[in-house]
């Protein structure tokens with residue numbers, strides 16, 4: 001679904017606000033006396049985002065309905081919304097999809113899949129700018145695997161172990177989702193503590209990735225940990241190894257992880273391949289300066305408190321930049337959803353505009 005720029009901006013704004021609201025410190029959770037007063041205005045903001053998102057989704061569905069009536073044969077160009085609307089219109093469907101379920105589904109993808117991926121690309125770029133030798137290694141890998149006459153894409157990721165290591169190290173040190181939550185279904189006894197039934201249990205993904213038991217000098221950005229011989233060589237971030245759980249684990253682990261592990265590194269690689277990145281105050285390798293001074297802002301998907309200022313300049317004249325250039329102008333993840341052999345969500349637009357600070 002292609003959206004006009006103002007709608008894309010509105011969606012971007014909503015997704016960002018949701019991430020902030022989910023991660024916000026809420027006094028009412030801790031001080032019963034404050035309950036119901038909405039002293040911080042979080043309830044008001046939540047209702048505002050809800051109304052804005054709902055209006056946006058209504059417009060998308062109406063536009064899509066109109067488009068579907070005008071273009072009869074959509075067999076070869078169905079996007080996610082088409083699939084959902086087909087399912088809703090199918091009288092034989094086992095589970096009847098309502099308009100609300102369609103909206104909830106789209107909203108889920110917006111909120112769970114956009115800020116997380118955008119933030120990861122931002123942090124990857126910031127860490128690389130602060131560690132020029134890592135950026136150089138990645139460039140060398142890119143040159144060897146992809147060359148300079150074609151644009152790197154998702155199929156190349158499997159051949160690029162260093163790129164994957166940069167992603168894993170970023171997810172370890174800067175996980176976009178800092179905690180996951182479960183509810184105890186029965187009383188559990190852990191190290192002398194009893195966790196009663198129905199207790200909400202949060203596990204801290206952020207702290208797990210920085211645990212010295214598993215990670216030497218955990219605050220250092222070192223993709224080499226995940227290369228052969230490194231402590232993380234065999235560690236899979238997809239929830240099998242408890243010392244690294246950026247996507248959670250178990251039955252309710254992130255369903256978008258496979259997609260994210262492909263699309264995020266591919267997009268970052270394209271940014272590295274196609275642009276030279278300059279920072280006003282180049283860092284000593286690993287030191288402060290440059291994009292340095294990056295801090296997490298309070299949100300569910302912590303982003304830079306102050307966006308780094310970088311100036312990308314195009315450096316590959318022979319690469320057809322059309323797909324990337326296009327992505328910079330379409331600023332909504334959903335505009336790139338297509339369904340062929342599965343969902344192929346290229347949220348490049350949102351990621352691109354965030355990186356470029358537009």
Ligand code: HEM
Nearest residue numbers: 112113116117120177180246247248249252253254256260
């Ligand atoms: C770097 C990217 C991403 C990270 C780090 C991430 C991380 C997470 C985490 C930690 C959870 C909670 C898992 C748990 O409780 O065990 C989660 C849930 C979820 N994620 Fe992601 N995610 C990412 C990208 C995506 C994408 C691209 C999508 C969809 C296109 C997505 C959709 C979801 C959904 C729908 C849930 C809720 C699953 C449920 O409750 O059953 N995520 N994600």
